[in-house]
Amino acid sequence: MLTNNFVLINIPAKIQLFLKQTQKTQFLIKTILLVSIASLFSWGSYNLWISWPQTQLPQSQVAKALAAYMTTKNNYLPNQLLIQAQTGTSLEAIKQNHQLDAVYLIKQADGYNTYLGVVQPPAKLKPKLETLLQDPAIILAQPIYEYQTFQSTGSYIPTDPLFSTQWQLDTPAPGINLPQAWSRFGSHQNLPDCNNGNCGGSSEVRIAIIDTGVNTTVSDLVGANWAPQTDWRSYYWANQASVCTSNGHSVESDWPITGVICVANGSQTDQNGHGTSVASILAMQHNTLGGAGIVPKVQILPIELKDCQRNSQGQCTNGYSALNTFTVEKAIDYAISKGVKIINLSLGSDSPDPYLNQAIDRFNQSGGILVAAAGNGGANGNPKYYPAYSENTIAVGAINRDGTRASYSTFHDRIDLVAPVDGFTSAENMLVQDHEGNFVRRVGTSFAAPQVVGVLALMVSINPEITFFDIKYNFLPNGKMTVDLGPIGKDNETGYGRLDALKAVQSAIEVNNVTCFSDVWFNHPFNETICALKRDQIVRGYPDKTYKPDNSVTRGEMSAFIKRATNLPTNTTCAAFPDVLNGAPFFEEITTLRCQGIVQGYPQNNGTFLYRPNNFVTREEMSKFIKLAFNIPTNTACGDFPDVPPGAPFYEEITSLKCANIIRGYPEPNGSRTYRPRNNVSRGEMSVFIDKARKYPNV
Numbered sequence: 082m083l084t085n086n087f088v089l090i091n092i093p094a095k096i097q098l099f100l101k102q103t104q105k106t107q108f109l110i111k112t113i114l115l116v117s118i119a120s121l122f123s124w125g126s127y128n129l130w131i132s133w134p135q136t137q138l139p140q141s142q143v144a145k146a147l148a149a150y151m152t153t154k155n156n157y158l159p160n161q162l163l164i165q166a167q168t169g170t171s172l173e174a175i176k177q178n179h180q181l182d183a184v185y186l187i188k189q190a191d192g193y194n195t196y197l198g199v200v201q202p203p204a205k206l207k208p209k210l211e212t213l214l215q216d217p218a219i220i221l222a223q224p225i226y227e228y229q230t231f232q233s234t235g236s237y238i239p240t241d242p243l244f245s246t247q248w249q250l251d252t253p254a255p256g257i258n259l260p261q262a263w264s265r266f267g268s269h270q271n272l273p274d275c276n277n278g279n280c281g282g283s284s285e286v287r288i289a290i291i292d293t294g295v296n297t298t299v300s301d302l303v304g305a306n307w308a309p310q311t312d313w314r315s316y317y318w319a320n321q322a323s324v325c326t327s328n329g330h331s332v333e334s335d336w337p338i339t340g341v342i343c344v345a346n347g348s349q350t351d352q353n354g355h356g357t358s359v360a361s362i363l364a365m366q367h368n369t370l371g372g373a374g375i376v377p378k379v380q381i382l383p384i385e386l387k388d389c390q391r392n393s394q395g396q397c398t399n400g401y402s403a404l405n406t407f408t409v410e411k412a413i414d415y416a417i418s419k420g421v422k423i424i425n426l427s428l429g430s431d432s433p434d435p436y437l438n439q440a441i442d443r444f445n446q447s448g449g450i451l452v453a454a455a456g457n458g459g460a461n462g463n464p465k466y467y468p469a470y471s472e473n474t475i476a477v478g479a480i481n482r483d484g485t486r487a488s489y490s491t492f493h494d495r496i497d498l499v500a501p502v503d504g505f506t507s508a509e510n511m512l513v514q515d516h517e518g519n520f521v522r523r524v525g526t527s528f529a530a531p532q533v534v535g536v537l538a539l540m541v542s543i544n545p546e547i548t549f550f551d552i553k554y555n556f557l558p559n560g561k562m563t564v565d566l567g568p569i570g571k572d573n574e575t576g577y578g579r580l581d582a583l584k585a586v587q588s589a590i591e592v593n594n595v596t597c598f599s600d601v602w603f604n605h606p607f608n609e610t611i612c613a614l615k616r617d618q619i620v621r622g623y624p625d626k627t628y629k630p631d632n633s634v635t636r637g638e639m640s641a642f643i644k645r646a647t648n649l650p651t652n653t654t655c656a657a658f659p660d661v662l663n664g665a666p667f668f669e670e671i672t673t674l675r676c677q678g679i680v681q682g683y684p685q686n687n688g689t690f691l692y693r694p695n696n697f698v699t700r701e702e703m704s705k706f707i708k709l710a711f712n713i714p715t716n717t718a719c720g721d722f723p724d725v726p727p728g729a730p731f732y733e734e735i736t737s738l739k740c741a742n743i744i745r746g747y748p749e750p751n752g753s754r755t756y757r758p759r760n761n762v763s764r765g766e767m768s769v770f771i772d773k774a775r776k777y778p779n780v
């Protein structure tokens with residue numbers, strides 16, 4: 082027998098109402114249980130009592146718990162709040178008291194009114210909610226949540242006559258489950274509805290197909306979202322520059338010994354058929370013709386590595402080779418320059434290629450994701466093909482209809498995942514449209530990679546922040562886009578398993594904590610903090626999408642971080658520092674901090690003070706900035722750092738931050754922790770200090 086002895090938890094009525102309405106009760110109950118539960122076991126009668134002592138949960142704590150919970154979600158409108166206030170409270174009073182950008186009356190009831198409040202920027206929504214909840218005149222304040230229909234079993238089936246033969250894309254395993262993934266798009270905000278012909282990802286996402294070119298004029302590719310034709314590009318090799326110019330093309334690079342790269346823009350001539358077939362898996366239009374592509378509306382940039390002219394012995398007569406380190410490298414750099422998010426590389430070589438790896442690293446750093454076919458050597462000595470075998474790519478193998486590795490699919494410890502290609506009869510192989518417009522069946526890992534590219538494009542359509550690092554080190558290892566095959570967990574034949582579009586799309590909808598800067602991976606020690614600060618618009622990073630967490634912080638940067646983190650209104654009414662006059666970088670931030678008494682500057686002989694905005698901030702200086710800006714109380718009761726004894730410069734500031742749990746210091750071999758006050762502060766460290774300070778006292 083089990084008896085629960087409930088005691089009312091004394092949460093103020095409006096908070097209870099709030100909690101009921103937002104269904105966050107469980108979260109708070111768990112929190113309360115952690116701190117206050119008392120369990121009494123009565124072994125004699127086998128009764129268990131759980132007793133909850135009378136608990137007064139301060140409103141501020143509820144508000145903060147709620148706000149913290151909100152930061153893990155993105156299921157509410159970014160800049161609107163719902164507010165209920167007692168009838169005696171005027172609309173103007175709510176607007177003024179809480180500095181809302183606008184307030185609208187939306188419903189009147191007996192004793193209270195309901196308002197819609199507008200808050201800009203979205204980062205202020207959370208703090209506004211905290212203060213509204215503590216206003217006695219406010220009955221209820223909450224975000225406006227977005228709801229979704231639970232149509233996860235829904236399927237969007239393209240009407241293309243050959244779609245019924247595209248089992249690889251369809252739902253029964255080992256198909257990649259696209260119909261259900263497509264159907265999610267109709268019900269997710271800002272995504273094209275599949276049922277009006279716009280299915281298949283955002284037109285903002287750009288994929289590059291680096292291959293033998295694409296014949297964009299074949300029937301089922303007409304109407305696809307090709308990148309502007311002036312951006313189409315071809316590279317090819319010649320033995321001398323005159324070959325380029327005689328064809329009316331430019332010389333991209335000219336090496337005296339190895340040859341010449343010719344470059345042409347604006348046309349695509351797939352002589353081989355491979356590139357068009359790869360493209361068709363992504364771009365076949367959803368119509369009454371042929372098959373259906375995975376992402377018919379995503380933008381595709383074809384980059385052609387044109388084959389050289391070969392003689393009867395297969396040797397290039399006008400150069401050396403068409404597909405090689407230099408041309409592939411050129412193509413990747415070109416894709417970077419055109420803002421490409423995902424590259425399909427259904428080609429490879431069985432040698433590691435450090436020079437090409439550098440280009441792939443550049444692409445990853447730009448936020449891109451490169452998908453490489455594993456290769457077709459599985460039944461032929463199983464050589465490792467690069468760049469699929471490089472750590473900086475997503476390597477895709479192929480499986481049969483029974484879920485086993487296709488015999489040709491190269492396998493090794495760096496296969497990331499697999500997609501279905503091969504049937505047991507040629508009629509079941511992958512449907513593509515080739516360069517001559519024929520709907521034909523193909524096998525090979527070349528046709529597995531574009532399936533992954535297409536599903537990644539769907540994910541990125543939902544969450545543009547997703548990077549290579551998220552896919553490689555978060556989504557894949559955590560099973561967020563695959564169904565495991567063969568031996569449990571990652572294995573050499575099928576990697577993390579078979580691509581599942583529905584899982585992938587669902588994960589992209591649910592994930593919050595993606596890599597928010599290209600140099601701060603999801604598993605970077607400061608990732609969570611830096612992403613939270615970015616979300617709240619306190620840090621912005623560099624134009625190249627990096628954060629550079631190891632760089633030192635300048636005094637100018639520090640002023641901007643602190644002003645944003647403390648929501649200080651701009652104030653330039655006091656005198657500017659002579660070295661930070663109006664128009665100088667960080668003028669507003671630095672002057673605001675000066676007017677607020679947070680910075681004083683360095684005294685000069687002539688009685689003035691200089692700010693020195695380009696100086697790096699030392700850890701001792703930072704302690705003063707933070708203590709003043711965030712009103713951390715003076716407290717030296719918790720003990721000193723050995724390298725900051727009483728009387729040392731900034732002793733009070735440093736020790737107070739230590740006692741407030743905002744700083745911890747460096748662990749030393751002897752078990753003590755030092756502060757190293759004269760060291761510069763890195764941008765990563767600073768984000769942690771600021772994040773803790775803004776949460777004080779709930780650090």
Ligand SMILES: [Ca+2]
Nearest residue numbers: 241366370372
């Ligand atoms: Ca079609």
Ligand SMILES: [Ca+2]
Nearest residue numbers: 566567568570
């Ligand atoms: Ca497995």
